[in-house]
Amino acid sequence: MTHVGADRPRTLTVVGAGVIGLCCGLAAADAGWRVTVLTDPGTPRAADVAGGMLGSLGEGHPGEDALLEITADSVRRWPTLLARLDDPAIVSADDSLFVGVTAADVAFLTQLARFVWSKAVDESVTTQSGLRQVTGREIRELEPSLGPRAIGGFLASGEGAVDNRALLAALETRLVAAGGMVRAHRVDSLTDLPGDRILVTAGLGSSKLVGGIDLYPAKGEILRLSANAWSVPGPRHVVRARVGDRMVYLVPRRAGIVVGATQYEPIDASDMAPRVSGVADLLADALEVMPGLGTYDLAEAGVGFRPCTADGLPVVRAVDDRVILACGHGRNGIVLAPWTSHRVVEILDETGAN
């Protein structure tokens, strides 16, 4: 069970310092491994732009039963990770409010809720968070920042959000404090890498390093708004609104709001510019549910690529007796980080004894 050999700690080289690499690196360091993270400064990481929502029940979709199970499991692991990181700047909201602006929007959200409630037979899906229906009046009591257009929806208790950038900074700080290292270095082949074990967490870049995995990018635009002296107070919940046939979310930050996110196929890997139509849709939908949003400053329009798999599930497994792979987290990499690091340490336990 222990990772520490008789003569020296066993060494783990992690490729990629995204949320998955850093979280797994920290968990491995805590389990006694000497961890070095190598990361390509020229490849942007999805977690730098992400909204940071820790959603599971609130975004359970029919057919995604396995994903719902692991996200719910991961949500239960978040309090332990937050206690380990011990940084009050990380959590930006505790609960999520799902709202619709038309009867059809509320009907759509109700269909998703029914799917989650149908899973209530499985206790592992329901123990941490609750999902309950709320009226328009309750929505305004819970969230005074929202306008009268939100006519009904659901409260997902315990589905909060983290400040993604504060999280990444804290993970790296704790990893280094635990004896780990993070070095800027692009890896083109695993063959000559040092380390008793290699963990590939290179996001979309993982399929260039390990054969046989099929990842595709889903481009997402996301906006960062900052409060000025005239801004109205922002939301206290994560607000996830269905407006017509689109979803928009408003995620509270200490001094602003994150508004996200679009999702579509990029033209190619250099398609990193926010498109006017995407930004316009996000702002129009966000203003529909929170008219006071217009008092904020537009600080940033960002783009990231979600590393997606065909079945929507992350790939976390041993490739051989030296290499482990953890990638393909799609739209859920932040929420799934503690589940992934737990699985990776289990795999290191299983394969680390020789």
Ligand SMILES: Cc1cc2nc3c(=O)[nH]c(=O)nc-3n(C[C@H](O)[C@H](O)[C@H](O)COP(=O)(O)OP(=O)(O)OC[C@H]3O[C@@H](n4cnc5c(N)ncnc54)[C@H](O)[C@@H]3O)c2cc1C
């Ligand atoms: C707009 C948007 C919003 C999102 N919102 C949320 C959300 O609210 N909640 C949520 O849970 N998830 C969200 N996600 C998804 C989440 O950001 C990703 O699933 C997650 O960041 C993936 O983490 P990762 O560590 O696998 O990859 P990345 O964060 O992309 O990190 C990969 C790392 O590997 C490095 N790398 C790549 N190739 C190499 C190489 N050859 N050698 C060395 N290093 C290499 C990169 O430089 C990078 O540091 C969002 C994503 C987007 C784009």
